[in-house]
Amino acid sequence: MIATSSEFSIMVRRCLLTCKPFRIFVVGIGFFSLCFLMTSLGGQFSAKRPGDSPFTMRAEVLGGQESRGVLRKISDMLEVIMKRMDALSKLGNTSDTHRLDELSSALDRIQPIGLVERIQAIAQNMSDMAVRVEQILQRSMAGNKAREGAFGQCEIPKDPRYPDCPSKMDWMRARWTSDPCYAYYGVDGSDCSFLVYLSEVEWFCPPLPWRNQTAIPTLKPPPKKQAVFQSDVGTLLEQVGTGKESLSFMKRRIRRLAAQWASAARRLDDKLRNHWREQKRILVHVGFLTEESGDVFSPKVLKGGPLGEMVQWADILTALHVLGHNLKISVSLKELHGFLGVPPGRGSCPLTGPLPFDLIYTDYHGLQQMKQHMGLSLRKHKCHIRVIDTFGTEPAYNHEEYATLHGYRTNWGYWNLHGQQYMTMFPHTPDNSFMGFVAEELNETERLNIQRNKVNNMALVYGKEASMWKLQGKEKFLAILHRYMEIHGTVYYETQRPPEVPTFVKNHGLLPQHELQQLLRKAKLFIGFGFPYEGPAPLEAIANGCIFLQPKFNPPHSSLNHEFFRGKPTSRKVSSQHPYAEQYIGRPHVITIDFNNSEEFDATIREIMRIDVKPFLPYEYTCEGMLERVHAYIQNQDFCSPEAPFPPVNSSRVWPGSPPSPFILLPNSRILTWAFNASSFSFWPPLSALRLLASLEGQSCVKACQSAGLICEPSLYRFINIKEAFSALEFQCEGVESETNHLFPAFSAEHAECGLQQDPLLFSCAGSSPRYQRLCPCRDYRKGQVALCRDCL
Numbered sequence: 001m002i003a004t005s006s007e008f009s010i011m012v013r014r015c016l017l018t019c020k021p022f023r024i025f026v027v028g029i030g031f032f033s034l035c036f037l038m039t040s041l042g043g044q045f046s047a048k049r050p051g052d053s054p055f056t057m058r059a060e061v062l063g064g065q066e067s068r069g070v071l072r073k074i075s076d077m078l079e080v081i082m083k084r085m086d087a088l089s090k091l092g093n094t095s096d097t098h099r100l101d102e103l104s105s106a107l108d109r110i111q112p113i114g115l116v117e118r119i120q121a122i123a124q125n126m127s128d129m130a131v132r133v134e135q136i137l138q139r140s141m142a143g144n145k146a147r148e149g150a151f152g153q154c155e156i157p158k159d160p161r162y163p164d165c166p167s168k169m170d171w172m173r174a175r176w177t178s179d180p181c182y183a184y185y186g187v188d189g190s191d192c193s194f195l196v197y198l199s200e201v202e203w204f205c206p207p208l209p210w211r212n213q214t215a216i217p218t219l220k221p222p223p224k225k226q227a228v229f230q231s232d233v234g235t236l237l238e239q240v241g242t243g244k245e246s247l248s249f250m251k252r253r254i255r256r257l258a259a260q261w262a263s264a265a266r267r268l269d270d271k272l273r274n275h276w277r278e279q280k281r282i283l284v285h286v287g288f289l290t291e292e293s294g295d296v297f298s299p300k301v302l303k304g305g306p307l308g309e310m311v312q313w314a315d316i317l318t319a320l321h322v323l324g325h326n327l328k329i330s331v332s333l334k335e336l337h338g339f340l341g342v343p344p345g346r347g348s349c350p351l352t353g354p355l356p357f358d359l360i361y362t363d364y365h366g367l368q369q370m371k372q373h374m375g376l377s378l379r380k381h382k383c384h385i386r387v388i389d390t391f392g393t394e395p396a397y398n399h400e401e402y403a404t405l406h407g408y409r410t411n412w413g414y415w416n417l418h419g420q421q422y423m424t425m426f427p428h429t430p431d432n433s434f435m436g437f438v439a440e441e442l443n444e445t446e447r448l449n450i451q452r453n454k455v456n457n458m459a460l461v462y463g464k465e466a467s468m469w470k471l472q473g474k475e476k477f478l479a480i481l482h483r484y485m486e487i488h489g490t491v492y493y494e495t496q497r498p499p500e501v502p503t504f505v506k507n508h509g510l511l512p513q514h515e516l517q518q519l520l521r522k523a524k525l526f527i528g529f530g531f532p533y534e535g536p537a538p539l540e541a542i543a544n545g546c547i548f549l550q551p552k553f554n555p556p557h558s559s560l561n562h563e564f565f566r567g568k569p570t571s572r573k574v575s576s577q578h579p580y581a582e583q584y585i586g587r588p589h590v591i592t593i594d595f596n597n598s599e600e601f602d603a604t605i606r607e608i609m610r611i612d613v614k615p616f617l618p619y620e621y622t623c624e625g626m627l628e629r630v631h632a633y634i635q636n637q638d639f640c641s642p643e644a645p646f647p648p649v650n651s652s653r654v655w656p657g658s659p660p661s662p663f664i665l666l667p668n669s670r671i672l673t674w675a676f677n678a679s680s681f682s683f684w685p686p687l688s689a690l691r692l693l694a695s696l697e698g699q700s701c702v703k704a705c706q707s708a709g710l711i712c713e714p715s716l717y718r719f720i721n722i723k724e725a726f727s728a729l730e731f732q733c734e735g736v737e738s739e740t741n742h743l744f745p746a747f748s749a750e751h752a753e754c755g756l757q758q759d760p761l762l763f764s765c766a767g768s769s770p771r772y773q774r775l776c777p778c779r780d781y782r783k784g785q786v787a788l789c790r791d792c793l
Helices: 005-018 020-040 054-059 065-089 094-110 115-151 165-178 180-184 191-201 234-240 245-272 298-303 308-322 333-340 364-374 377-384 400-406 444-453 474-484 513-522 537-543 579-585 598-610 623-636 701-707 714-720 723-728
Strands: 281-285 326-330 359-362 385-388 422-424 455-462 486-489 523-528 547-557 574-576 590-593 663-665 672-674 690-694 735-739 746-748 753-757 773-779
Touching: 165 180, 165 191, 234 245, 234 308, 234 326, 245 298, 245 308, 245 513, 245 623, 281 308, 281 333, 281 364, 308 326, 308 385, 308 623, 326 333, 333 364, 359 364, 359 377, 364 377, 364 385, 377 385, 444 513, 455 513, 455 537, 474 486, 474 598, 513 523, 513 537, 523 537, 523 598, 537 547, 537 579, 547 579, 547 598, 574 579, 579 590, 590 598, 663 723, 690 701, 690 714, 701 773, 714 773, 723 753
Parallel strands: 281 326, 281 359, 359 385, 385 422, 455 486, 455 523, 523 547, 547 590, 735 753
Antiparallel strands: 547 574, 663 672, 672 690, 690 773, 746 753, 746 773
16 A cells, blocks of 8 residues: 555654654665675675575585674664664654654655655665565574584684695685685685685695585596597587687698598508597697787788697697597687686686596697686696697706706796606607607609609798898808709798898799699708708608708707707707708708808709609608507506506515516617516506616717617606616616606716616606716607507507
8 A cells, every 4th residue: 555645744753753764774774784794705695696606505604703793793883873763762852843843844845756655665675675684694693603503613623634724724814805716616704614615625624524525526537438530520620710810721731631631540440450449538728829828820820920830739639539539629718718617716716626628738828828727726637738849848847846946947847747748749859748740641643743743953942931041151052052953932021022032032922831732842952041940841841752951050059059949948959950850861851961061062962963752751740640649648648647656565576587676688788678577567658668778978868769779768767766777787886865866867987876766757868967877768669650669559
């Protein structure tokens, strides 16, 4: 029933006399104070909204010492106001009554149409809200009293298994408002909410006995599925996306090579004899293409910029897809957040659930982004990460504390990953895994046509950017080359010919891939000026029947003497523009000389014009070779499971020899191998591949193994990091010590001391010292596939 204007005036007068309007005012004060209280408590009440994360409900904490104190203050304020109102209601003198009459009359005069109804509605809503708030407070206080009576004041547990709990509590008290993600998980500023968060979302405090632990579901891993080779790349192309020239380049490459990938998959399937392969859930986050990292590559795709990284990423995506894995692709932080389940905020909190992927392929930019947005989850899940790293990361640079103490700290590295979680473009760093890429293969008809149509006096220069032609002294050797050959270039320009390119060079400008390939099929010589280092183009040229001529670096380029390598997490010495081509391919396809020696350069050009070479592509850079390698990594590399201690207890009882040793000499050799009856260890690569030898003083294990026709295998270090290895190699140790040193295990002849490695993260094939002979775990390898041992498939 709606009151009239005159009735409303009477109601106002009565309300004023009986203090009801003041009580409504008090209810309003209480309500807005409660709003303030809920805000200050960090969303305690809002955490109960439908649709919130289950973690929010689980981590919600009602009440606490701080919130009870605020409630008491509000209660005291209300009590004071009520006392004053009671005193006011007792005033009955005429003057006060007269003032009230005047106020009522004024209200009668100023009432607009509908004002009464609005005020009534507002008053009713306020009344309803007051009732609800009172009910919520009663429930909250009842819960708090029960909890306090049963469990005390949420005191910090003293548990030696959780030594960081007190310091983390102090941090939370001081900084919990620094990131909204804490409120997202139910933190409200109370000690109880801190303890719940630190015990259930993070893991610094012990589980709280008064929490219902059964309410926290233990998610079972999804059932294992079989991976099936797939040749259709349509779904992959959709996942790669659009909007960037770099993505368009990658999609064009995937389409162009699709038939070769499909054919390679059939051959590998036959080779594996339909062997059961587990399908992995894989996230590929291409960090260097995100806007947040600057994405300097995309704008340069059509201007002669570097394409090597995009070539490799396109091939990685295709290999993972063709192998039949469940693939997700991210090229933005928004996509990364969605795939990983990153909570809202600034990245201080862990993920909202278990990691939804078995493997994550990314780069250094992506790794840094995950550190910023995954919080503690990165430390927990980093064993699943694989970092695509063009130039490699050596263990001394990867170990954060060691790198800082011993001068190996750079802008990259220091992530404390297993060395083989870094994956390189070429097999130059055995401490890392070799990922690689593919070059286009030729069929027999194409090979014969190339050999028939080669132009004997045609040279093509390796260098798409004008800056690559600024090499000091190039005029001299280009003049010699020009005497014998017609020189071609593919240097990018917009309107005018780049002044760095000599006038006698026929510049075609930047060419699409298929036109560049036609040029390579005609040219006899592909010549490099020394930069860029270790790109894919020389392999593509050699695959199209070119001879690759490159400069030798004397002294070798490294982070110690060359700006390009300064700051990179490697001490590798690069002896030429393309060390892989020099070492693993060599003459007649690859010729490496001193370009400053005019006589040698002249003689080499005349030699090149006399010889004929066939197109050549190493197996490891074919589609089948890359599929084989990536398959072996995915099915066998495991950096998450703890390694069993070695040697196992009482193992020496079954070792042969006197004194007992798990190593035996190979016939007619000083190289040791694993005794087959020494242990039944199941390991990958298998121990049958192990070849143990000692380096020379001042020689790295990379070089020592190479000199024996082998590859250093860092994952086998744990089997030779024992005192029996020294005696098997006939080192006389006066003492055996364990030390954190990236050169150990090693023998010091000067002091007759044997040093074992204390930290497995520092097992390193790289590194040398004139003080030490290093113990080196070498292995054999498959022909054309240095990444895998003979028994590794």
